[in-house]
Amino acid sequence: MNSNVIFTYNQEDALAAGQSGFINESGAYVITIAEAKLGTSESGAKFIEFSGDTDDGRKVNYLSVYSTKKDGEVNKFGYNMINAIMGCAGVMQLTEKMISVSHFIAPEFTGKRVGLVLQKTLKTKSNGSDTYSFDIRIPFFADTRQILQEKIDGAAPVAIDNILSTLKDKDERRQLGQSSQGYGYQQATNNDDAPF
Incomplete structure (x- = not known):
């Protein structure tokens, strides 16, 4: 009786068993950008939402950087961050490409490799359960680990x-028993347009 091989052992894949298929910790990651989706929040703030894969095959989604506030004014932090990501990814300009009626991307980012330092933010969902998101702290050149200033200066990474x-x-x-209204302010992050 003939038997056909249907599976061959791969040690690298075996060691990856039990690990999350997504980035789940703060750290520095080299990412190949799968998509840079252009969006507008319900309040009117504009953002770019990055998704992609790390060199070790893990995924990252929903990395949003807000470029304008809800009143249309430039969000300087987000605007600077997008320019830094462009510089580290070797992208000189962005255009808008429609994928479907409500889905637009910046195609120049597709397939580009860039390093990103990501900070995990622990949050509470409206139903009280825990969740998390990631904020981009700083981009860097994927091949040299230099930030933009180091690259310009020819400095070590x-x-x-x-x-x-x-x-x-x-x-x-939110802590149990803490008022959900807080103290009348919210901390601004690169993916939170609420204070604007």
Whole structure:
């Protein structure tokens, strides 16, 4: 009786068993951008939402960087971040391409490799359960680990390791019994357009 081989052992794949298929920790990652989706929040703020895959095959989604506030004014933090990502990815300009009626992308980012330091932010969902998201702290050149300033200056890549040495998760979870209205302010992050 003949038997056909249907599976061949792969040690690398075996070691990956049990690991998440998604990035789930703060850190520095080299990402190949699958898509840079252009969007507008319900309040009117404009953003670019990045998704992609790390060099080790894990996925990252919903990395949003807001370029304008809800009143149409430039969000300087987000605007600077998008320019830094463009510089580190070797993208000189962005255009808008319609994929479907309500789906637009910046095609120049597709397939580009870029390093990103991501900070995990712990949050509380409206139903009280825990969740998390990631904020982009700083981009870097995928092949050299230099941030943009280091590349321009011809300096050694030390900034990323310095940032990683103190990088911790941000905890924005609501504590039990804490008023959901807070204290009348919200902290602005690169993916939170609410204060604008």
